[in-house]
Amino acid sequence: MHDRADHMERLRETIRTGMIDETVAGVKDLIAMGYGAEAIMNQAMIPAMDEVGELFQKGEYYLPEMLVAGEAMKQGLANIRPLLVRDGSSFQGRVVLGTVLGDLHDIGKNIVAMAIEGAGFEVIDLGHDIPPEGFVQAILEHKPIAVGLSTLLTTTMGAMSDTIQAVARAGLREKVRIMIGGAAVQQDFASRIGADFYGPDSVSAMRYVRALLKEALRG
Numbered sequence: 410m411h412d413r414a415d416h417m418e419r420l421r422e423t424i425r426t427g428m429i430d431e432t433v434a435g436v437k438d439l440i441a442m443g444y445g446a447e448a449i450m451n452q453a454m455i456p457a458m459d460e461v462g463e464l465f466q467k468g469e470y471y472l473p474e475m476l477v478a479g480e481a482m483k484q485g486l487a488n489i490r491p492l493l494v495r496d497g498s499s500f501q502g503r504v505v506l507g508t509v510l511g512d513l514h515d516i517g518k519n520i521v522a523m524a525i526e527g528a529g530f531e532v533i534d535l536g537h538d539i540p541p542e543g544f545v546q547a548i549l550e551h552k553p554i555a556v557g558l559s560t561l562l563t564t565t566m567g568a569m570s571d572t573i574q575a576v577a578r579a580g581l582r583e584k585v586r587i588m589i590g591g592a593a594v595q596q597d598f599a600s601r602i603g604a605d606f607y608g609p610d611s612v613s614a615m616r617y618v619r620a621l622l623k624e625a626l627r628g
């Protein structure tokens with residue numbers, strides 16, 4: 410019989426090594442043992458992705474290993490989703506999310522989407538590799554309270570700034586708040602490109618949109 414810490418460690422390992430079925434089973438086991446979504450994500454799943462990133466950086470992992478680990482992560486997260494997302498009946502407002510042009514990473518953005526949905530917002534998830542015009546169109550169509558841009562690559566940080574400029578050119582900058590996040594960016598970059606908010610994680614993103622909604626209801 411394994412104890413609880415062993416289960417967390419084992420889940421980290423199955424994600425790191427890209428074992429999809431074992432990852433899904435591991436997530437289900439931990440849920441059955443009473444662990445909440447945040448504990449499972451923060452103690453096992455996100456650390457596994459950090460380990461994969463380090464192995465890739467050291468040249469011990471190549472793209473295929475990173476790919477299968479990412480897939481295991483996604484399938485595991487799909488099983489966490491029901492714990493975070495309510496039935497949506499308490500509609501609070503709309504948020505558009507997407508990963509910017511040139512960037513295919515979407516796991517972090519998906520976690521942000523789950524957190525925001527869990528707080529009762531409707532999330533329009535545009536997906537990844539979204540050009541600036543894609544965000545502009547979505548703002549026109551869905552009239553969200555906020556737009557969230559995600560990127561993990563230093564090479565695609567410029568696409569965030571391009572997106573904010575495109576929103577301004579379309580005359581929409583005053584109509585929507587723009588938040589940014591993802592491992593490549595930080596507060597100073599957000600300030601430099603004129604984003605309204607930088608968040609290091611999904612909880613901060615969720616708190617920000619909640620605060621915006623309160624402000625809108627008051628105003």
Ligand code: B12
Pocket residue numbers: 455458459460461462463465466472475476478479480511512513514515516517518520521556557558559560561562563564588589590591592593607608609610611613614
């Ligand atoms: C899995 C992975 C992949 C998968 C992606 C699968 C997928 N569907 O997402 C694949 C294999 C496709 C991939 C490809 C590449 N990758 Co990659 N990848 C990773 C890895 C290991 C994990 C990323 C991840 O999911 N992290 C876990 C999530 C939960 O964290 P997160 O995204 O940061 O999100 C959190 C916060 O940042 C925040 N957040 C995220 N978005 C937003 C948005 C808002 C609005 C807010 C408020 C907050 C917020 O909340 C999230 C939850 O807490 C990272 C290493 C790492 N440690 O990040 C490398 C990493 C990001 N990849 C890297 C590289 C270099 C690449 C490639 C260029 C490799 C190559 N040579 O082709 C390609 C790029 C392809 C492309 N055009 O996008 C580098 C980036 C280096 C850099 N600084 O630019 C990293 C850091 C690895 C490394 N150490 O070198 N990758």
